[in-house]
Amino acid sequence: MKYTKKLALLLTAALLLVAFAGCSEKAPSSSSQQAETQPEQSEESAEVAEVVEPVTLNFWHHYSAQSAENETLMNVLIPKFEEEHPEYKINAVSHEWADLHDKILISASSQTLPDVARLDIAWVPEFQKMNILVPLDQEMADFAEVSANLLPSAMSTGMVKGNYYAMALNTNTKILFYNEQALADAGIAVPKTMDEMLAAIAALSGTNENGQQVWGLNEPALAGWNITPYIWSNGGNITNEDYTVATGYLNGPETVAAIKTLADLYAAGQFTGFNSGDIPMTDGFGTGRYMMLLEGPWKTAELAGAYPDFKYGTSEMPAGSAGSISVLGGEDIAMFNTGNKEGAWEFMKFMTSDFAQEEMAKCGQIPVNKTALESDTVKNAAYAPFLEAITTAKARPPVASWSEIDGELTAAVTDIIVNGADVQATLDELAAKVDELLAK
Amino acid sequence: MELRSKRNRIQIGLLLLPGVAAFAIFTIYPILKLLYMSFLQWDLGSMFEHSFIGFQNYARVLSDETFHIAFVNTLVYTLVTVPGQMVLGLLAAVLINSIPRFRVTFRVIYYLPVITSWVIVSLIFRYIFNTEGMLNYLLTNVLQLSEANIRWLDTRWGGLSVAMMLGIWKGVGWNLVVFLAALQSVPQELYESAAIDGCGSFSKFFYITLPSIKSTILFALVMLTIGGFNVFTSIKMITDGKPMHQTEVVLTWMYNKAFTTGDFGYAAALSFIVAVTLVFLAILQFKAMKKNNDAS
Numbered sequence: 001m002k003y004t005k006k007l008a009l010l011l012t013a014a015l016l017l018v019a020f021a022g023c024s025e026k027a028p029s030s031s032s033q034q035a036e037t038q039p040e041q042s043e044e045s046a047e048v049a050e051v052v053e054p055v056t057l058n059f060w061h062h063y064s065a066q067s068a069e070n071e072t073l074m075n076v077l078i079p080k081f082e083e084e085h086p087e088y089k090i091n092a093v094s095h096e097w098a099d100l101h102d103k104i105l106i107s108a109s110s111q112t113l114p115d116v117a118r119l120d121i122a123w124v125p126e127f128q129k130m131n132i133l134v135p136l137d138q139e140m141a142d143f144a145e146v147s148a149n150l151l152p153s154a155m156s157t158g159m160v161k162g163n164y165y166a167m168a169l170n171t172n173t174k175i176l177f178y179n180e181q182a183l184a185d186a187g188i189a190v191p192k193t194m195d196e197m198l199a200a201i202a203a204l205s206g207t208n209e210n211g212q213q214v215w216g217l218n219e220p221a222l223a224g225w226n227i228t229p230y231i232w233s234n235g236g237n238i239t240n241e242d243y244t245v246a247t248g249y250l251n252g253p254e255t256v257a258a259i260k261t262l263a264d265l266y267a268a269g270q271f272t273g274f275n276s277g278d279i280p281m282t283d284g285f286g287t288g289r290y291m292m293l294l295e296g297p298w299k300t301a302e303l304a305g306a307y308p309d310f311k312y313g314t315s316e317m318p319a320g321s322a323g324s325i326s327v328l329g330g331e332d333i334a335m336f337n338t339g340n341k342e343g344a345w346e347f348m349k350f351m352t353s354d355f356a357q358e359e360m361a362k363c364g365q366i367p368v369n370k371t372a373l374e375s376d377t378v379k380n381a382a383y384a385p386f387l388e389a390i391t392t393a394k395a396r397p398p399v400a401s402w403s404e405i406d407g408e409l410t411a412a413v414t415d416i417i418v419n420g421a422d423v424q425a426t427l428d429e430l431a432a433k434v435d436e437l438l439a440k
Numbered sequence: 441m442e443l444r445s446k447r448n449r450i451q452i453g454l455l456l457l458p459g460v461a462a463f464a465i466f467t468i469y470p471i472l473k474l475l476y477m478s479f480l481q482w483d484l485g486s487m488f489e490h491s492f493i494g495f496q497n498y499a500r501v502l503s504d505e506t507f508h509i510a511f512v513n514t515l516v517y518t519l520v521t522v523p524g525q526m527v528l529g530l531l532a533a534v535l536i537n538s539i540p541r542f543r544v545t546f547r548v549i550y551y552l553p554v555i556t557s558w559v560i561v562s563l564i565f566r567y568i569f570n571t572e573g574m575l576n577y578l579l580t581n582v583l584q585l586s587e588a589n590i591r592w593l594d595t596r597w598g599g600l601s602v603a604m605m606l607g608i609w610k611g612v613g614w615n616l617v618v619f620l621a622a623l624q625s626v627p628q629e630l631y632e633s634a635a636i637d638g639c640g641s642f643s644k645f646f647y648i649t650l651p652s653i654k655s656t657i658l659f660a661l662v663m664l665t666i667g668g669f670n671v672f673t674s675i676k677m678i679t680d681g682k683p684m685h686q687t688e689v690v691l692t693w694m695y696n697k698a699f700t701t702g703d704f705g706y707a708a709a710l711s712f713i714v715a716v717t718l719v720f721l722a723i724l725q726f727k728a729m730k731k732n733n734d735a736s
Contacts, residue, residue, distance in 0.1 A: 102699035108487055109704060126702070130487040212572075213589075276679045276687075277571035277593035289572075400484055404701045411684045418594075418683055440485070 054082075054089040057343045058114035060104070062097045062331075068301075068363035070094060076359050081350045088343050108132050115339030116347055118331050121157035122396055122403075124166050127334070129400035133165040134337050136345075146349055154368040157395055158332050166332035167352050168368040170360065173326045173386055173393040174229060174294040176318060179204075180311040182291050190313065194233060194320040197292070198261070204291040205270035217265060218273035218290035220281040222413045224396050224406045226274075227262065228327045229294055232394055233320035234258040238409075239438065243397045246434035251427040254321075259427065263417045275418070286310045296329060297364055297383040314385050328393040330366075366390070401437040408433050471715075478708035487702070497709035506685045507710065510693040513600055517689060518668030521607040526660055528608065529615020534645070536616070537623045547620065551613040558610075562677035565606045569593055569678075596686035599679040603687075606674050611667070615660060622656035623649065658729045662722050669718055690714050 063069040078090045093114070095103055101123055107113045108130055119127065127133050136158075137143045143164065147155055150168050158166035176197075178190060182204055191197035201216030208214050219226045228238065236255030239246045249255065265271035272278050273290065282299070284290035286307030294317060303310060317326040333351055335344035350356055357372035366383055367373055378387070396402060412430040415421040478497055480490035501507050536546045553561070568574045569592040576589040592598045630648050639647070650657075672691040675681070681688040681696070688696075690710065698707035 105699055105702050109482075126484060129484045130702070132487070275571070275591065275594040276566075276599060276682050277569065277573070277591050279570070279572050407696075407700070414682075414684045 052087070054087055055340060055343060056089045056091050057116060057340060057347055059090055059092045059116050059118075059347065060095060060100060060114045061092060061118035062095050062100045062120075063118070065094045069360060069365060072359050072363050077351070077356050080355070081347060084350070085346055088346065090347065104132075105130075111338060113336040113338050116333065116335045116344040118169055118333050119166060121328070121330050121332055121398075124158060124332055124334065125160050125398045125400045126403060128160040128165045132336050132338070134335050134341060135163040135165060136167065136335075137164045139341065140345055146352065149354075149370050150352060151368045151370065151373070153328075153390070154330060157328070157330065157398065158334070160398065166334035167348055169331045169333040169351060170357075170365040171328065171330035171368050171390055172296045172298075172366050172383075173328055173389045174296050174317065175326065175386055175389050176292060176315045177285065177295050177299060178292045178313050178315065179285070179288060180313045182288065183313075190315045191318045192315070194318050197318040198265075201265060201270050201292065202268070205268070208288065212289065213269065214289055214291065215270060215272050215284075216291050217271040218281055218284055218293040219271070220273050221410070222274045222417065223410045224402075225327055225329070226294075227259070227409075227413060228394070228396060229317055229325065230262060230320075231255050231258045232325035232327075233317060233322055234261075235320065235322035238405075239397050239399075239434070243399050244438055246438060247428075247431040249431070250434055251424065251431040256423050256427055258320075259413060259416055260423045262413075263420070263423065266417045267420070274414070282306055285312070294326070297366060297386050300382050301364060316385070316389050324389070324392055326389050326393045328390070328395040330368075399438060401440055405434050405437050408437070474708050474711055477704060478712050480705050482703075482705040482708070484702040490705075493705070497705045498713070500706055501710045501713060506688060506693060507690075509685060510688040510690045513596075513687065514669055514671065514689045514691075517600065517604055517607065517671050518665055520604050521611065521671075522661065522664040522668050524604070524608040525611035525615050525664060526657070528612045529660075530619050532612060532616045533619035533623055534649070537620060547617065550616045553610045554613040556610075558673035559677055561606060561610060562674045565602055565674075566593070566678050569602045593679055594683060596683075599675075599682075599687040603671065603674045603678055606678070607668075607671065611664065615664075618656060618660055619653065622653040626652040654729065654732070658725065661725055661729075665721055665725070666718055669714060 061073070063073055073092060078092060082089060097120065100117070101120070104113065104117065104119075104123075104127065108127075113132060124133070137147075140146075147164070147167065151171070154168035154171045155164070158164045158168060176191070183190065183200070186200075186203050188200050188203055189196070191200045203216070204214065205216040206214055224238070231237065231254070234254050234257060236252055236258050237249040238255075239249055262271060273281060273284065273293075278284075279287075279289055281290070281293065281295075282302055283306075285293060286303060303312065317324045333348050335341055335348065352369060354369055354371040357367040357369035358375050358377055361367045361372055361375070361377045361381065364381070364383060366386060367378060372378060373387075378384075397405070399405070408430060412426050416423050416426050477490075479492055479494060481493045481496075482490050532546075532550055536543055536550075539546075566573075570576070571589050571591050571594070573592075575592070576586075579586045580589060592602060626649060630652070631644055634644050634648055670691060671689050672695070675687060675689050675692050676695070679687040681692050685693070691714075694707045694710045694714075697703045697710065
């Protein structure tokens with residue numbers, strides 16, 4: 001009896017130890033403490049030819065786990081970096097796109113951020129406002145030299161309030177994807193202007209031979225990423241150039257006209273995709289239910305995987321009264337101020353180098369490195385049509401409250417398009433709300 | 441029995457320690473920290489330096505229109521799914537209890553939805569109820585009951601109904617197992633003497649079965665009410681609050697505020713309002729049950 005009790009106590013103690021040993025280990029931040037002492041040590045110990053444990057740098061990204069980009073990252077780029085920098089070891093962690101944003105917010109509040117991360121360009125102002133990014137142009141002596149070889153338009157996405165907090169990593173935009181067969185059957189030329197596009201949408205909408213409804217135009221959501229190309233190409237805007245005021249722009253006549261056009265298309269049964277019950281974008285396009293859409297370079301690989309026999313063409317965003325202006329997407333790479341800055345900077349320089357950029361270009365990432373852009377890999381790539389569109393594309397407002405503005409924008413535009421709310425009145429109300437958010 | 445000796449008490453205390461410590465660290469501490477957070481300004485611009493702002497976060501939540509929608513939706517979800525699951529679960533339990541064979545087989549079949557992944561069944565429900573989905577195909581093309589496809593998921597009550605159906609379907613098995621265990625503990629003699637007194641099966645059910653399993657019913661009621669207020673995955677996967685936050689529930693709205701817009705102070709206050717509501721509801725349920733007990 002006594003023996004069992006002692007055993008039970010012993011086991012309990014062991015359980016406690018195991019449980020709380022796990023709690024004390026804080027993986028991501030541990031590397032930063034090591035890092036501060038490590039560089040000097042490595043120099044000294046090199047002389048005595050001792051093997052030094054490399055410092056681990058945590059790198060978070062949203063290259064999909066199964067993608068060619070991730071293969072290249074894990075099997076080509078990281079081994080090469082570790083070979084060039086034996087003092088560092090990269091621990092790359094893949095997240096879903098939306099998860100990565102949320103994970104960084106959570107980690108920031110619990111101070112467990114990684115050293116370096118690949119960020120959607122739209123997140124940079126938000127994270128800068130949170131005070132977790134490092135002003136690279138102030139802290140890195142060779143910043144000017146390194147950034148000189150990167151596209152200025154892409155680099156502008158890393159700038160907030162006059163300082164660079166991130167380096168451009170890759171860029172993209174959306175262009176027109178169309179169902180080749182349907183256009184040929186209807187005898188319609190590929191639309192080059194917005195008017196031609198509207199005519200094509202009307203002609204291609206209706207029912208197919210199975211009696212199923214067919215829509216001329218698809219958008220999978222009604223957020224800024226989806227509707228800004230229509231607004232900008234029509235001469236409208238979200239805010240003024242300084243991103244301080246929305247009234248007069250978001251509810252200006254051009255923006256109102258662009259949104260009204262989309263609402264009319266929806267009412268006429270020619271435009272859909274953003275309702276919960278709608279067919280998903282790729283399936284709808286691949287099965288001939290959606291005839292045209294605006295999408296980025298990744299859609300090529302997606303369609304090749306899901307609908308390899310489907311024939312489609314691509315063309316630049318049809319021009320409105322202000323020209324062909326699509327929305328600029330892409331990613332930046334940035335370091336967090338709680339991480340190992342020296343190591344992170346080495347890795348950032350490597351990821352934007354000619355070598356890494358060309359390797360990534362081979363699997364569909366549009367480079368921002370000027371040398372890589374001149375390479376044959378890029379000139380012969382499937383995304384060549386996107387290169388032209390990037391030069392005229394615009395970035396969404398680089399403001400910290402963009403996520404919130406985007407939420408309000410989506411709700412207001414949904415109210416107009418789906419519920420038929422008055423365009424001018426709804427956008428007036430939205431513009432006033434966005435003014436407040438911009439002032440925050 | 442020297443259970444209360446000093447030595448024994450130390451031993452009992454030590455044996456309880458891991459459980460108490462884990463509870464304190466993973467439940468009590470987060471709750472207190474959350475309460476503290478709900479009084480701070482804690483958003484994107486003040487992620488590391490928080491100022492005390494009293495009840496401002498609570499005021500913002502309570503005056504937020506989307507919160508009103510989300511709260512009503514959650515309440516409706518709970519009011520529909522809790523009785524729905526309990527009635528169907530109890531019915532199935534009574535039926536299975538009355539058959540002499542295959543009890544285990546039926547129990548397994550009913551329990552299967554409980555152990556399937558929320559994400560996967562949510563996606564399957566979404567495919568069934570899509571505007572171009574299976575149900576509409578059946579209604580328009582096969583049975584030809586409807587001219588055009590019905591937009592089940594695109595309205596507030598349509599989207600919520602689908603989530604509620606999923607909630608009931610997935611919850612019946614749990615209720616069945618709980619009620620079946622309770623039914624088997626009802627003394628057989630009661631039924632026998634009732635039969636001698638000339639009771640039919642309905643009277644037996646209402647005068648013997650239900651009163652005998654009252655404590656189980658209360659247990660299920662409290663657990664399911666908490667579960668109803670915690671609905672998240674199905675809504676997130678099926679409608680994600682669309683259209684225009686009309687199908688938002690309190691947890692999806694809290695998630696959106698905390699992790700999409702970084703408004704942690706607001707989200708903490710929202711959590712506390714939900715927690716207080718739940719405690720209040722649980723007290724009401726206990727009171728109602730006790731009254732009923734005293735009366736009978």
